[in-house]
Amino acid sequence: MKRFRLNLAYDGTPYxxxxxxxxxxxxxxxxxxxxxxxLLHQPINLVGAGRTDSGVHARSQTAHFDAVNTRMNGxxxxxxxxSLLPRSIRVLSCQEVSETFHARFSALARVYQYYLQPSEVILPWDRAWVTPAKIPPLATLNAMAHQLHxxxxxxxxxxxxxxxxxxSRFIYxxxxxxxxxxxxxxxxGNAFLWRMVRSLVGTMLTFGSRPEPATRFAEALASRDRRMAGPTAPAEGLFLHKVVYHAHEFCL
Structure with missing residues:
Protein backbone atom coordinates (compact mmCIF):
# COMPACT_ATOMS: atom_id res chain seq x y z
CA MET A 1 0.00 0.00 0.00
CA LYS A 2 1.18 3.51 -0.83
CA ARG A 3 0.08 6.83 0.65
CA PHE A 4 -0.16 9.99 -1.44
CA ARG A 5 -0.55 13.64 -0.47
CA LEU A 6 -2.61 16.00 -2.62
CA ASN A 7 -2.33 19.77 -2.67
CA LEU A 8 -5.64 21.18 -3.93
CA ALA A 9 -7.31 24.43 -4.90
CA TYR A 10 -11.02 24.83 -5.48
CA ASP A 11 -13.88 27.23 -5.99
CA GLY A 12 -16.40 26.18 -3.34
CA THR A 13 -19.35 28.06 -4.86
CA PRO A 14 -21.12 25.05 -6.46
CA TYR A 15 -20.44 22.64 -3.59
CA LEU A 39 -8.08 6.06 -12.02
CA LEU A 40 -7.27 3.23 -9.62
CA HIS A 41 -10.23 0.89 -10.16
CA GLN A 42 -10.62 0.56 -6.40
CA PRO A 43 -12.63 2.37 -3.70
CA ILE A 44 -10.74 5.33 -2.25
CA ASN A 45 -11.24 7.16 1.04
CA LEU A 46 -9.83 10.68 0.99
CA VAL A 47 -8.87 12.50 4.21
CA GLY A 48 -8.72 16.30 4.17
CA ALA A 49 -6.85 18.65 6.49
CA GLY A 50 -9.76 21.06 6.76
CA ARG A 51 -13.47 20.43 6.28
CA THR A 52 -14.44 23.68 4.58
CA ASP A 53 -18.10 24.71 4.77
CA SER A 54 -20.58 25.08 1.94
CA GLY A 55 -19.43 27.79 -0.48
CA VAL A 56 -15.96 28.19 1.09
CA HIS A 57 -12.94 28.08 -1.23
CA ALA A 58 -9.37 26.79 -0.92
CA ARG A 59 -6.12 28.12 -2.32
CA SER A 60 -4.17 25.28 -0.73
CA GLN A 61 -6.06 22.39 0.84
CA THR A 62 -4.17 19.20 1.76
CA ALA A 63 -5.54 15.65 1.60
CA HIS A 64 -4.18 12.11 1.59
CA PHE A 65 -5.31 8.74 0.28
CA ASP A 66 -4.01 5.17 0.29
CA ALA A 67 -3.73 3.08 -2.88
CA VAL A 68 -3.11 -0.65 -3.22
CA ASN A 69 -1.04 -2.20 -6.03
CA THR A 70 -0.49 0.95 -8.06
CA ARG A 71 2.50 1.93 -10.18
CA MET A 72 1.27 5.47 -10.70
CA ASN A 73 3.47 8.26 -9.38
CA GLY A 74 2.49 11.70 -8.12
CA SER A 83 -8.37 15.46 -16.66
CA LEU A 84 -11.35 13.96 -14.79
CA LEU A 85 -12.25 16.66 -12.27
CA PRO A 86 -14.47 19.69 -12.94
CA ARG A 87 -12.50 22.87 -13.57
CA SER A 88 -13.62 24.20 -10.19
CA ILE A 89 -11.25 21.69 -8.53
CA ARG A 90 -7.54 21.56 -9.41
CA VAL A 91 -4.77 19.29 -8.13
CA LEU A 92 -1.73 21.55 -7.70
CA SER A 93 0.62 18.71 -6.79
CA CYS A 94 0.68 15.07 -5.70
CA GLN A 95 3.50 13.16 -4.04
CA GLU A 96 4.06 9.86 -2.29
CA VAL A 97 4.57 10.28 1.46
CA SER A 98 5.28 8.18 4.50
CA GLU A 99 2.40 6.10 5.86
CA THR A 100 2.80 8.04 9.13
CA PHE A 101 1.69 11.27 7.43
CA HIS A 102 -1.94 12.22 8.10
CA ALA A 103 -3.48 15.23 6.37
CA ARG A 104 -5.58 16.16 9.39
CA PHE A 105 -3.68 14.97 12.46
CA SER A 106 -0.17 15.86 11.23
CA ALA A 107 -1.16 19.48 10.62
CA LEU A 108 0.28 22.09 12.96
CA ALA A 109 -1.96 24.92 11.79
CA ARG A 110 -4.60 25.96 9.30
CA VAL A 111 -4.50 29.45 7.81
CA TYR A 112 -7.70 31.08 6.56
CA GLN A 113 -8.08 34.38 4.75
CA TYR A 114 -11.31 36.31 4.32
CA TYR A 115 -11.48 38.81 1.44
CA LEU A 116 -13.63 41.93 1.47
CA GLN A 117 -14.27 43.94 -1.69
CA PRO A 118 -15.20 47.57 -0.95
CA SER A 119 -16.19 48.22 -4.58
CA GLU A 120 -19.66 47.39 -5.84
CA VAL A 121 -18.14 45.85 -8.98
CA ILE A 122 -16.29 42.53 -8.78
CA LEU A 123 -14.95 40.54 -11.72
CA PRO A 124 -16.99 37.41 -12.52
CA TRP A 125 -14.11 35.04 -11.74
CA ASP A 126 -13.11 36.72 -8.46
CA ARG A 127 -14.29 35.52 -5.06
CA ALA A 128 -14.82 38.05 -2.27
CA TRP A 129 -17.61 39.54 -0.21
CA VAL A 130 -18.83 42.83 -1.64
CA THR A 131 -19.70 44.44 1.67
CA PRO A 132 -22.91 46.47 1.88
CA ALA A 133 -21.46 48.93 4.40
CA LYS A 134 -18.27 50.94 4.83
CA ILE A 135 -15.37 48.86 6.16
CA PRO A 136 -14.03 50.14 9.52
CA PRO A 137 -10.40 51.38 9.67
CA LEU A 138 -7.72 48.68 9.86
CA ALA A 139 -6.54 49.99 13.23
CA THR A 140 -10.04 49.50 14.64
CA LEU A 141 -10.33 45.99 13.22
CA ASN A 142 -6.87 44.98 14.45
CA ALA A 143 -7.59 46.23 17.96
CA MET A 144 -10.22 43.48 18.06
CA ALA A 145 -8.33 40.82 16.09
CA HIS A 146 -5.25 40.98 18.29
CA GLN A 147 -7.36 39.90 21.27
CA LEU A 148 -7.72 36.48 19.66
CA HIS A 149 -4.09 35.40 20.08
CA SER A 168 -11.12 26.04 22.95
CA ARG A 169 -8.73 26.75 20.09
CA PHE A 170 -5.19 28.17 19.89
CA ILE A 171 -4.72 31.14 17.57
CA TYR A 172 -1.20 31.90 16.33
CA GLY A 189 -4.85 28.43 14.41
CA ASN A 190 -4.46 24.81 15.38
CA ALA A 191 -8.10 24.18 14.40
CA PHE A 192 -11.38 26.05 13.94
CA LEU A 193 -14.99 25.57 14.93
CA TRP A 194 -17.77 25.34 12.37
CA ARG A 195 -18.34 28.84 10.87
CA MET A 196 -16.02 30.35 13.48
CA VAL A 197 -13.97 32.48 11.07
CA ARG A 198 -17.08 33.86 9.37
CA SER A 199 -18.60 34.69 12.75
CA LEU A 200 -15.44 36.53 13.79
CA VAL A 201 -15.40 38.53 10.55
CA GLY A 202 -19.06 39.49 10.79
CA THR A 203 -18.74 40.46 14.44
CA MET A 204 -15.65 42.62 13.96
CA LEU A 205 -17.21 44.44 11.01
CA THR A 206 -20.40 45.07 12.99
CA PHE A 207 -18.66 46.18 16.18
CA GLY A 208 -16.18 48.29 14.21
CA SER A 209 -18.91 50.80 13.37
CA ARG A 210 -20.02 51.16 17.00
CA PRO A 211 -18.55 53.05 19.97
CA GLU A 212 -15.73 51.32 21.89
CA PRO A 213 -15.45 48.36 19.51
CA ALA A 214 -12.43 46.75 21.20
CA THR A 215 -14.15 46.77 24.59
CA ARG A 216 -17.39 45.38 23.15
CA PHE A 217 -15.47 42.65 21.35
CA ALA A 218 -13.55 41.66 24.49
CA GLU A 219 -16.81 41.41 26.43
CA ALA A 220 -18.39 39.27 23.71
CA LEU A 221 -15.40 36.91 23.60
CA ALA A 222 -15.34 36.52 27.38
CA SER A 223 -19.11 35.97 27.61
CA ARG A 224 -19.07 32.56 25.87
CA ASP A 225 -22.57 33.45 24.72
CA ARG A 226 -23.44 33.09 21.02
CA ARG A 227 -26.07 35.81 21.36
CA MET A 228 -23.26 38.34 21.93
CA ALA A 229 -21.77 37.77 18.46
CA GLY A 230 -22.62 39.80 15.39
CA PRO A 231 -24.03 38.39 12.14
CA THR A 232 -22.05 35.69 10.35
CA ALA A 233 -20.24 36.84 7.21
CA PRO A 234 -21.16 34.95 4.01
CA ALA A 235 -19.06 32.05 2.75
CA GLU A 236 -18.13 33.64 -0.57
CA GLY A 237 -15.17 35.61 0.83
CA LEU A 238 -13.50 32.81 2.81
CA PHE A 239 -10.49 30.78 1.64
CA LEU A 240 -8.48 28.02 3.26
CA HIS A 241 -5.16 29.69 2.48
CA LYS A 242 -2.75 26.93 3.51
CA VAL A 243 -2.09 24.07 5.93
CA VAL A 244 1.19 23.98 7.90
CA TYR A 245 3.14 20.76 8.61
CA HIS A 246 6.56 19.64 9.78
CA ALA A 247 8.69 19.43 6.64
CA HIS A 248 10.16 16.02 7.55
CA GLU A 249 6.68 14.43 7.48
CA PHE A 250 6.73 14.64 3.68
CA CYS A 251 9.94 12.60 3.47
CA LEU A 252 9.90 8.87 2.74
Missing amino acids: EGWQSQRTEARTIQDELEKALSR LAFQRGLN GEQDFTTFSHAQDPSQSR QATWFAWRDRVVFRIA
Missing part, protein backbone atom coordinates in the same frame (compact mmCIF):
# COMPACT_ATOMS: atom_id res chain seq x y z
CA GLU A 16 -22.00 21.82 -0.24
CA GLY A 17 -18.63 21.93 1.48
CA TRP A 18 -15.67 19.56 1.60
CA GLN A 19 -17.02 16.59 3.51
CA SER A 20 -19.06 13.80 1.95
CA GLN A 21 -22.61 13.93 3.31
CA ARG A 22 -23.91 10.55 2.07
CA THR A 23 -26.79 12.38 0.37
CA GLU A 24 -27.43 13.92 -3.05
CA ALA A 25 -25.38 16.97 -1.99
CA ARG A 26 -22.38 17.68 -4.21
CA THR A 27 -19.13 17.91 -2.21
CA ILE A 28 -15.42 18.35 -2.94
CA GLN A 29 -14.54 15.05 -1.27
CA ASP A 30 -17.08 13.14 -3.37
CA GLU A 31 -15.77 14.58 -6.64
CA LEU A 32 -12.18 13.67 -5.76
CA GLU A 33 -13.00 10.18 -4.52
CA LYS A 34 -14.98 9.42 -7.69
CA ALA A 35 -12.07 10.56 -9.87
CA LEU A 36 -9.51 8.60 -7.84
CA SER A 37 -11.64 5.46 -7.96
CA ARG A 38 -11.86 5.74 -11.75
CA LEU A 75 2.72 13.42 -11.51
CA ALA A 76 0.53 10.76 -13.12
CA PHE A 77 -2.08 11.23 -10.41
CA GLN A 78 -1.99 15.01 -10.83
CA ARG A 79 -2.49 14.83 -14.59
CA GLY A 80 -5.07 12.06 -14.41
CA LEU A 81 -7.16 13.75 -11.74
CA ASN A 82 -7.12 17.13 -13.47
CA GLY A 150 -3.32 32.39 22.26
CA GLU A 151 -5.69 29.78 23.64
CA GLN A 152 -9.27 31.00 23.92
CA ASP A 153 -12.75 29.61 24.41
CA PHE A 154 -14.62 30.52 21.22
CA THR A 155 -18.13 29.52 22.28
CA THR A 156 -19.34 33.03 21.39
CA PHE A 157 -18.29 32.48 17.78
CA SER A 158 -19.36 28.85 17.45
CA HIS A 159 -22.45 27.41 15.79
CA ALA A 160 -25.13 25.73 17.88
CA GLN A 161 -24.84 22.55 15.77
CA ASP A 162 -21.04 22.28 16.00
CA PRO A 163 -20.32 18.75 17.27
CA SER A 164 -16.95 19.65 18.87
CA GLN A 165 -16.71 18.67 22.53
CA SER A 166 -14.34 21.56 23.28
CA ARG A 167 -14.75 25.14 22.10
CA GLN A 173 -2.04 34.94 14.23
CA ALA A 174 -5.06 37.16 13.61
CA THR A 175 -4.64 40.32 11.58
CA TRP A 176 -6.35 42.61 9.09
CA PHE A 177 -4.44 44.16 6.17
CA ALA A 178 -4.96 45.84 2.81
CA TRP A 179 -4.13 43.87 -0.34
CA ARG A 180 -4.58 45.47 -3.75
CA ASP A 181 -8.15 46.80 -3.79
CA ARG A 182 -9.29 44.55 -0.96
CA VAL A 183 -9.27 44.24 2.80
CA VAL A 184 -8.18 40.84 4.10
CA PHE A 185 -8.52 39.10 7.45
CA ARG A 186 -5.91 36.40 8.05
CA ILE A 187 -6.16 33.95 10.94
CA ALA A 188 -3.93 30.98 11.75
